[in-house]
Amino acid sequence: MSTARNLFDKVWDAHTVRELEGGQTQLLIGTHLIHEVTSPQAFGMLRDLNLPVRMPERTFATVDHIVPTVSLQEPFADPLANDMITELRRNCAEHGIELFDLSSGRQGIVHMVGPEQGITQPGTTIACGDSHTSTHGAFGAIAFGIGTSQVRDVLATQTLALERLKVRRIEVNGRLSPGVYAKDVILHIIRTLGVDGGIGYAYEYAGEVIDRMSMEERMTICNMSIEGGARCGYVNPDETTFSYLEGRPYAPQGPDWDAAVERWRGLASDPGCHYDDVVTIDAAEIAPTVTWGINPGQAISIEENVPTVEEAGAQEREAVAMALQHMKLTPGAPIRGTKVDVAFLGSCTNARLSDLIEAARYLEGRRVHPNVKAICVPGSQLVKAQSERLGLDRIFRAAGFEWRDAGCSMCLAMNTDRLEGDQLCASSSNRNFIGRQGSPSGRTVLMSPVMVAAAAVTGEISDARELFGVEQQVVA
Amino acid sequence: MSALKAITEVTGTGVPIPGDDIDTDRIIPARYLKAITFDELGPHLFHDERWTETGEAKAHPLNDERYEGANILISGDNFGCGSSREHAPQSLVRHGIRAVIAGSFAGIFFGNSTKIGLVCVQVERASLERITRAVQQDPGARISIDLLQGRVTVGELQVPCQIPESARRALTGGYWDPIAQLLESGDQIDALAAQLGYRNATRPGSTG
Numbered sequence: 156m157s158t159a160r161n162l163f164d165k166v167w168d169a170h171t172v173r174e175l176e177g178g179q180t181q182l183l184i185g186t187h188l189i190h191e192v193t194s195p196q197a198f199g200m201l202r203d204l205n206l207p208v209r210m211p212e213r214t215f216a217t218v219d220h221i222v223p224t225v226s227l228q229e230p231f232a233d234p235l236a237n238d239m240i241t242e243l244r245r246n247c248a249e250h251g252i253e254l255f256d257l258s259s260g261r262q263g264i265v266h267m268v269g270p271e272q273g274i275t276q277p278g279t280t281i282a283c284g285d286s287h288t289s290t291h292g293a294f295g296a297i298a299f300g301i302g303t304s305q306v307r308d309v310l311a312t313q314t315l316a317l318e319r320l321k322v323r324r325i326e327v328n329g330r331l332s333p334g335v336y337a338k339d340v341i342l343h344i345i346r347t348l349g350v351d352g353g354i355g356y357a358y359e360y361a362g363e364v365i366d367r368m369s370m371e372e373r374m375t376i377c378n379m380s381i382e383g384g385a386r387c388g389y390v391n392p393d394e395t396t397f398s399y400l401e402g403r404p405y406a407p408q409g410p411d412w413d414a415a416v417e418r419w420r421g422l423a424s425d426p427g428c429h430y431d432d433v434v435t436i437d438a439a440e441i442a443p444t445v446t447w448g449i450n451p452g453q454a455i456s457i458e459e460n461v462p463t464v465e466e467a468g469a470q471e472r473e474a475v476a477m478a479l480q481h482m483k484l485t486p487g488a489p490i491r492g493t494k495v496d497v498a499f500l501g502s503c504t505n506a507r508l509s510d511l512i513e514a515a516r517y518l519e520g521r522r523v524h525p526n527v528k529a530i531c532v533p534g535s536q537l538v539k540a541q542s543e544r545l546g547l548d549r550i551f552r553a554a555g556f557e558w559r560d561a562g563c564s565m566c567l568a569m570n571t572d573r574l575e576g577d578q579l580c581a582s583s584s585n586r587n588f589i590g591r592q593g594s595p596s597g598r599t600v601l602m603s604p605v606m607v608a609a610a611a612v613t614g615e616i617s618d619a620r621e622l623f624g625v626e627q628q629v630v631a
Numbered sequence: 632m633s634a635l636k637a638i639t640e641v642t643g644t645g646v647p648i649p650g651d652d653i654d655t656d657r658i659i660p661a662r663y664l665k666a667i668t669f670d671e672l673g674p675h676l677f678h679d680e681r682w683t684e685t686g687e688a689k690a691h692p693l694n695d696e697r698y699e700g701a702n703i704l705i706s707g708d709n710f711g712c713g714s715s716r717e718h719a720p721q722s723l724v725r726h727g728i729r730a731v732i733a734g735s736f737a738g739i740f741f742g743n744s745t746k747i748g749l750v751c752v753q754v755e756r757a758s759l760e761r762i763t764r765a766v767q768q769d770p771g772a773r774i775s776i777d778l779l780q781g782r783v784t785v786g787e788l789q790v791p792c793q794i795p796e797s798a799r800r801a802l803t804g805g806y807w808d809p810i811a812q813l814l815e816s817g818d819q820i821d822a823l824a825a826q827l828g829y830r831n832a833t834r835p836g837s838t839g
Contacts, residue, residue: 169827172819175812177800183823193716195667204810209820213829221665235665242667286715286739302717302743303669308813314820316809317742318797350652351709354738384712386738450652450712470756474651567661567714588656588713595660595679 159425162278162391163322163357166297166422170280172314179316185279186296187214187309189252190265191221191243192569193284197306198246206311208250213313215274216247217255219264220569224532224559227257236570250310263535263561266290266503270374271537273403277392277419282309287503287585289380292389293373294396295422297357299387320386321355321431324424326362329438334620336513337372338505338583338603340364342444342454344376344436345383350452353385356431359424360390364438370399371507378504379585382451391423445616446587446601447490448478453587454601455490457618463487481589482598483577491616493600495581497574498523498611499592500556501532502566502584505604508538510583514608515550517623523555524614530557530572532564556611568593581610637805641730641750641776645766645785646692646701648677653706654713655740659722661714672718673725693726697770702729705763710751711740720744730776732783732792734759745798748807752776754783758790778803 160168172181189197194216201208208214221236230237240257247254255261255268262268266287269275275291281298282288284306291298301315308315325348327340345352358380365373373390380388390396397416400406407415442456453475455462463486467475479486484493500506500514511533523529531551533539539561542548548558565572566584573593574580580592580599587599600616609619619625663675681691688694704723710733711719720743723731730750744751754762765772765785772786778799783792794802801807824830 170823172816172823175809176806177804178797179801179809181813181816183820183827183829185824185827185829192664196669196717199668206814209817210824210830213824233665238667239665284715284717286713288715300715300739302715302720302739302746304717304743304746304808308810311810312813312817312820313824314813314816316813318795350712351735351737354709354735381713381739384709384737450654473649477650567656569661569665586654586656586713588654590660590679591656593662595684 159428161322161359161424161428161430162295162389162422163297163320163359166278166280167319175316179318181314182280182317183314184282184309185213186269186274186281188265188269188281188283188288189214189216189306190285191218191239193303194246194306195239195242196303197310200304200307201310204311208252208310210313211251214252214310215255215269216243216252217262217265217268218243218257220563220567222257222560222562223570224562224564224572227560233571260536260540263537264503264506264563266378267507267535267538270294270370271403271535273400273406276400276406277396278422282315286381287378289385289387290374290378290503292377292380292387293370294400295389295392295419297387297389300381320357322359323353323356323432323434324359324361324430326433326435327360327364327438328362328435329364331364331438331441334443334605334625335441336603336605337368337375339441339444341376341379342446342451342601343441345379345452346444346454347436348383348434350382350450351384353380353383356385358383358385358388359430360388365390366393369509370395371509374507375504379451382585392419393423443603443606443619445490445606447482447484448475449481449587449589451585451587451601453478457491460487460489461485491618493616494579495527495610495615496578497580498527498529498607499565499580499582499584500530500604500607501534501564503534503563504585505583506532506534506538508541510604511538511542511547512545514604515547517605517619518554518556518608518612519550521554521612523611526614527611529555529611530559530565532559532572533561535561565592567591581607581616583607635748635805635808638748638750638802638807639779641703643702643729643774644700644771645703645705645774646698647705647763647766648692649707649763651707651734652709652712655711655716655719656713658711658719659716664716664718669718669721669725672722676722676726702727703774703776704728704731705759705766706731706733707759708734710736712737715739715743717743720747720749724749732759732762732776745801745807748802750776750778750802752783752792752794754790754792761788761790
């Protein structure tokens with residue numbers, strides 16, 4: 156039998172405490188991330204059971220979902236938001252958990268904070284009560300979202316009872332065309348494999364395109380693994396990973412750094428290792444991609460027309476009809492030209508520095524369409540500060556974007572940033588579910604940051620390649 | 632840790648909410664997550680599909696008096712996709728739902744549900760359609776989900792159902808909440824954490 160193993164198996168096996176009665180694995184969780192929405196009940200359960208936090212130094216907290224982005228003045232206008240941040244502070248103080256609070260300069264969306272601080276490292280297991288924890292897989296970690304009772308389990312035992320996942324390798328080969336970004340790649344993958352194609356799998360992203368990608372692009376890809384049904388997605392660690400991490404506050408330092416890099420290199424999937432499935436995608440087939448429906452798999456290229464019920468397969472018809480009805484789009488008509496009311500540049504998918512630089516590059520000297528409300532919400536306080544040092548805030552403001560404080564914001568509208576009525580939002584976020592952006596009749600069209608910028612400028616869904624004359628390839 | 636109840640069977644009546652890819656934002660919209668307990672979730676189950684913005688009832692199976700008191704929800708493929716919010720199964724349980732029969736389940740939702748004793752079983756597409764029709768025709772039909780036999784019975788109709796073996800054993804063995812088992816291995820946990828460099832670091836990660 157071959158001894159070659161993939162990264163998932165190496166990390167899983169290394170973190171296995173024991174096999175539980177019934178067949179699940181008791182898996183050690185190296186790093187636990189918490190935020191204000193899915194943790195308070197878990198701390199409550201802990202109190203009910205009279206249990207301490209087993210390894211408080213392995214849990215890190217920040218506040219992201221409910222924070223306002225207009226003013227951080229406390230108390231917040233929303234009393235429920237105050238309750239939640241107060242509860243998080245109390246729990247962290249009581250149990251000795253490090254909290255990246257609003258005053259730290261390091262607060263942000265939890266999936267931004269881990270990588271920025273160097274807490275997210277190759278070969279670790281990472282859990283957080285948020286499905287986009289898959290983001291951290293970009294570093295070669297096994298990272299996945301958990302429910303609140305599982306947050307309790309990690310707090311109490313630093314372990315979880317889990318079913319082992321199968322591994323699907325997704326190779327993206329060739330070269331992306333100009334104006335095609337990481338967001339387009341992952342939307343294309345989800346469209347191809349389906350929103351439930353990844354159930355029971357971890358996705359290993361590989362191939363020439365992924366190899367060339369920056370860490371920020373890889374994070375965009377891994378972030379949306381869950382939208383394809385895969386609880387986690389990862390990229391094998393390489394020089395790109397190591398150079399991102401070197402010197403970050405929680406990364407190993409000095410001689411420990413060299414030893415860590417040596418060990419991390421050995422974690423990458425071995426040549427000839429087993430995969431439960433392998434899928435190959437030709438980068439040349441990927442165009443700027445946008446969603447037309449009510450889940451991230453209902454996506455088309457900007458050149459395509461909105462689907463019709465008639466052309467859908469028998470099993471899809473009802474879903475297509477429901478999506479078309481909600482989205483109020485004309486079946487068979489081009490998606491481009493669809494009027495946009497709101498442009499949202501933000502979220503753990505696409506609010507990193509490179510996303511904002513790329514959008515600002517094309518917004519400079521242009522104006523947001525008068526019918527569009529455009530907001531830019533940096534993913535973290537660090538991204539905000541770095542952007543301001545580069546003068547990006549001035550470009551966004553001059554173009555007519557509102558420049559906000561860091562948080563989840565209009566990705567899921569738990570603060571005051573939300574759609575009104577049936578507004579249509581060109582959004583760099585990750586979910587176009589009905590009601591996701593705060594209005595039950597609101598409509599979301601997912602796309603890359605540059606496509607959001609294009610939609611903001613024209614007031615309609617547009618092909619950024621034409622509008623901005625995107626020619627040179629600046630990314631993978 | 633008190634012993635849990637073994638769940639070998641769920642019986643009652645059903646409510647079909649047909650459709651694939653019913654996501655957790657539909658099951659419980661994010662604005663109802665702004666609370667530090669799960670206590671108030673029940674009434675907000677499928678809120679935006681059940682109520683207009685001015686609070687009037689919409690046509691929805693959960694507002695249909697024929698299905699009043701139903702404790703078994705019947706849906707389509709990939710039920711519970713999207714966010715990891717345990718609020719979704721918690722809102723189902725607090726509404727009185729004890730089991731979900733679907734074509735398939737999203738992974739995180741399935742795990743969250745099993746952990747709180749909400750039974751999730753899969754049936755083949757054709758069987759799912761038969762169950763849905765049977766319940767729509769006779770909302771009072773008695774449903775039984777037998778986890779030991781792997782069988783769903785709706786009146787005269789009997790179809791096989793699937794559930795991952797580990798979940799089936801956890802439910803029928805009365806250890807669907809694994810906390811007691813997890814706590815047993817305290818020393819092993821500490822040893823492994825130290826071995827992997829998670830414990831003795833002066834700064835997290837400084838030993839890798």
